[in-house]
Amino acid sequence: MRSNRGAGPVSIGDELLMKRDTTIRIFSLFIALAVVVPAVQAALTVDAGGDRTVLAGEPVTILAACNDTDIFDAMNLSACVNWSTGRTEAEIVQDDEQNGTVRATHTYLAAGTYTVTVEVANNATGAVACDTLNVTVGPQTAEVKVAPKVLNQKSNGVMTVFISIADWLGFTGADSANTTVSDPSEFAIGNATPEKVNFCAKDGGTLILKYRRQDLDLAAGDGNLTVTGGAVTENGSVPVVGTGSVSVINPGNGNAAKFGSDDGHARAAMVKEKVKNQKEFREEQQKSNGKAKGQAP
Structure with a gap:
């Protein structure tokens, strides 16, 4: 019979039993860890x-x-x-x-x-x-030209905007067969809409929009006018925007009584500019109408 372990020295057999118990405990711990820790999921x-x-x-x-x-x-x-x-x-x-x-x-x-x-x-x-x-x-971009190029802030005349629609009438994903101009009167400059709209078939199409200058609320020193509108495609209406350069001046209203003795040169310059503007306007109209001759509008 084995002697009492607590009463005397530990025998060789007892040491072997203790080592085996320790090994079993460590192995059991490894199994428990393998069960608890999940596998790493593929990223x-x-x-x-x-x-x-x-x-x-x-x-x-x-x-x-x-x-x-x-x-x-x-x-x-x-x-x-x-x-x-x-x-x-x-x-x-x-x-x-x-x-x-x-x-x-x-x-x-x-x-x-x-x-x-x-x-x-x-x-x-x-x-x-x-x-x-x-x-x-x-937005889709359109080429815009303005005539006259110099505007008197206090004038009450008409400003004409020429919009070339050839560039965006056939943009990617659409062509002239399934893209049309929405109501041209919706092409606005700020809050102003054109009083008159014409269409010229030159070079794929040009819109001729006439705005009353007093509706444009122009300020002296303005250099560009932004024209916004839209086009209708097979997918729906898309925005169109164009910018035209213009010089806005404020030399007075042209009445002789408003000019002093030192303003003769300013008045003469304004008259000269007016003649130049009229010439540019006529040239622009001739370009727009010349090639349209004999074409269906």
């Missing part, structure tokens, strides 16, 4: 790319790179894009064993800056990855 990432700038009515295409540290299985992945104006499903194309490309296209009709979010989900593991970029949308 899924997506890169939406850099910010974009487009014009209203032009399609913007997102090509987002996605990566999975696990074997890339396009069958288990799904993607969508939130364009800020709506949400659409996106196509995923596998590039190699770990990488793929998310592709989606959208068209904005209104100018502004939009936050776009690309989301990719692994339906097998439940992993989800997101990334964002900004898309800045500007």
Whole structure:
């Protein structure tokens, strides 16, 4: 029989039993840790790319790179894009064993800056990855010419604006067959709208808009006039903007009584400028009407 362990020295057999118990405890701890600590899940990432700038009515295409540290299985992945104006499903194309490309296209009709979010989900593991970029949308641009180029702030005459629509009548994604000018009277300069609107078929089309100068609220020193309007495409109406250079002066109203003895040169300069403006106006009209001869309006 074994002697009492507490009453005497520990025997060799007792030491072996103690070491075996310790080994069993450590092994049990390893098993417990293996059960408690979960396996590391494969990482899924997506890169939406850099910010974009487009014009209203032009399609913007997102090509987002996605990566999975696990074997890339396009069958288990799904993607969508939130364009800020709506949400659409996106196509995923596998590039190699770990990488793929998310592709989606959208068209904005209104100018502004939009936050776009690309989301990719692994339906097998439940992993989800997101990334964002900004898309800045500007209005379509139109070439604008103003006649006369020098305006007297106190005059009550008519200013004519020539808008070439050829540049934006056939912008990307549309052509002259499915893009038309919205109501030309909506082309405004500030709060002023034209009193008269004509159309010339020269070089793809020119709008001739006549504004009353007193409606324009011009200030001496102004150098540019911004004309805003719109075009109707197959997708909807898009904004159009053009800028024309003009010099606004304030030499007086032209009455002799208003001029002193020292103002003779100023009055003569104003008369000379008026003649020059009339000449430029006639030349601009001749250019607009000359090539339109024999063409359908």
